[in-house]
Amino acid sequence: MTASKYILRKVFSFCTLGLLFGSTFVHAEDINVSARVSVANNKPELVSITPGYSPVVLGQNSVQSFSLQIRDIEGDSLSYTITPDYGATSPISGTITDTTKLQNAEAFINFTYLSSSDISEIGASKITITLNDGVNPVVIKEIDVYIF
Amino acid sequence: MKMNKKVKLYIVLIIFLLTFLGGVIYNNLPSDTNLVKDVFIKNKDWDSPMKSDIPYVVGNDIELYYILDNPDTTSAEISLNELRQYIDIQKVQIGETELGLQDSFSLDIDKNTPIKITGIAKTNNNIDEHNFKELIDVKFSEITETTPVEIIPDPIDENILQETLTSTNYSLNQLSFHSNINNILIIEGNIPLEFDTVKIGEILFTPTFKDNKAYIMIPKASFVSGQYAVNIYLSHTEIIELDDKISFQYVSSELNIVNITPNLVQNSKKRDIVIQGNGFQKIISLQLNNNIILKNTSFHIINDKVMSVTIPKGLDPGEYSFNIMTTNDIIPMKSSTFSITE
Numbered sequence: 001m002t003a004s005k006y007i008l009r010k011v012f013s014f015c016t017l018g019l020l021f022g023s024t025f026v027h028a029e030d031i032n033v034s035a036r037v038s039v040a041n042n043k044p045e046l047v048s049i050t051p052g053y054s055p056v057v058l059g060q061n062s063v064q065s066f067s068l069q070i071r072d073i074e075g076d077s078l079s080y081t082i083t084p085d086y087g088a089t090s091p092i093s094g095t096i097t098d099t100t101k102l103q104n105a106e107a108f109i110n111f112t113y114l115s116s117s118d119i120s121e122i123g124a125s126k127i128t129i130t131l132n133d134g135v136n137p138v139v140i141k142e143i144d145v146y147i148f
Numbered sequence: 149m150k151m152n153k154k155v156k157l158y159i160v161l162i163i164f165l166l167t168f169l170g171g172v173i174y175n176n177l178p179s180d181t182n183l184v185k186d187v188f189i190k191n192k193d194w195d196s197p198m199k200s201d202i203p204y205v206v207g208n209d210i211e212l213y214y215i216l217d218n219p220d221t222t223s224a225e226i227s228l229n230e231l232r233q234y235i236d237i238q239k240v241q242i243g244e245t246e247l248g249l250q251d252s253f254s255l256d257i258d259k260n261t262p263i264k265i266t267g268i269a270k271t272n273n274n275i276d277e278h279n280f281k282e283l284i285d286v287k288f289s290e291i292t293e294t295t296p297v298e299i300i301p302d303p304i305d306e307n308i309l310q311e312t313l314t315s316t317n318y319s320l321n322q323l324s325f326h327s328n329i330n331n332i333l334i335i336e337g338n339i340p341l342e343f344d345t346v347k348i349g350e351i352l353f354t355p356t357f358k359d360n361k362a363y364i365m366i367p368k369a370s371f372v373s374g375q376y377a378v379n380i381y382l383s384h385t386e387i388i389e390l391d392d393k394i395s396f397q398y399v400s401s402e403l404n405i406v407n408i409t410p411n412l413v414q415n416s417k418k419r420d421i422v423i424q425g426n427g428f429q430k431i432i433s434l435q436l437n438n439n440i441i442l443k444n445t446s447f448h449i450i451n452d453k454v455m456s457v458t459i460p461k462g463l464d465p466g467e468y469s470f471n472i473m474t475t476n477d478i479i480p481m482k483s484s485t486f487s488i489t490e
């Protein structure tokens with residue numbers, strides 16, 4: 001028997017054995033795989049701002065009230081900060097925990113802004129708002145003001 | 149021919165009189181003053197901030213904000229003809245009211261109401277070539293005559309008047325402040341507020357009144373750490389010292405942390421917190437006081453006064469503060485802390 005024939009015969013034998021083995025011990029079966037796919041969490045939204053025009057124009061040392069309508073579809077507890085370039089606000093931060101109000105866009109951030117009396121701070125500036133639901137990256141919103 | 153002195157004097161007097169009369173006549177002409185005080189631009193395509201000069205190119209979606217100088221409610225005429233050469237105007241708003249797209253308008257404008265014009269740029273920005281302030285023409289044709297409003301004072305509660313006003317008639321919005329930022333102290337009362345001066349510690353302040361509340365701007369660094377009495381000056385001789393004292397916290401460093409929100413987080417997942425303070429543009433690295441260095445991607449400096457930081461999950465429960473690295477120094481911020489729980 002030549003070497004090539006010998007090898008071929010051996011390969012054929014192994015293949016036969018393999019087929020026999022596979023058909024005896026390996027069965028096709030359905031395998032169920034389950035996985036929990038997390039629903040994407042929506043970031044909080046700033047639905048509206050009152051007053052609704054921009055920039056908000058006011059004189060030095062003047063009081064302006066702002067109201068921000070907020071929605072978080074999942075109703076996640078929301079923390080916020082309010083930071084003016086100049087002047088001051090009250091409050092400067094807070095938390096909204098009412099799930100239902102957040103889901104229904106019935107949650108509001110109300111704050112008072114008192115403009116600066118410093119003459120070097122007149123002109124255009126902004127108030128920076130951050131919204132943080134603890135899941136998504138912080139949402140940033142700027143309110144433009146003009147002080148004369 | 150020589151003019152004698154008398155003739156010269158007469159000529160000077162005549163010139164003076166003519167000039168004077170001319171001025172009087174000019175000032176009493178129907179006003180055609182352009183009311184535009186200032187203008188700002190936003191490039192919406194680039195999500196730019198609102199500034200007096202922002203670059204844009206043909207096709208950019210831009211917004212122009214005109215600040216007017218009208219003293220009170222003004223009947224004005226607005227012409228946009230010239231502006232249309234540079235912008236394809238899509239929307240015109242006065243305050244919250246949207247107007248049409250005609251070339252000119254006649255309407256009443258309240259004081260402090262801006263004009264917002266949205267459109268597509270037809271030219272590339274070149275401030276030297278066209279000043280937006282001059283491209284819109286806002287003139288008042290007549291000032292609306294307003295009948296002086298008779299202010300009818302609220303009926304005075306005689307019972308309160310007969311009582312001596314005391315500290316219990318007033319309340320404060322807040323008792324604790326951080327003196328590294330500007331603060332507002334709000335005084336409310338169960339009576340009409342009638343005072344011109346409030347003294348906090350040894351500093352006198354003049355309040356701004358609105359809706360029967362007194363608003364007092366306390367500039368940053370007015371007070372060092374401590375407690376201060378609040379005195380309301382009803383008159384030079386009648387002073388009420390409030391029962392509540394207010395306290396300030398102050399750090400002398402230019403880079404400082406005033407507030408951390410939220411200041412309580414769980415360690416089961418990573419969590420963003422927002423820090424307010426001053427000097428954040430100088431920060432190049434952050435570390436927690438347990439020597440964990442936060443990656444540069446873990447903090448986002450929003451502006452010089454606000455930043456967000458991602459607190460990693462799995463930290464041991466306890467109280468934490470930050471160590472801040474600037475180009476010059478490493479500054480521990482021990483006085484401003486937040487807590488981690490399980």
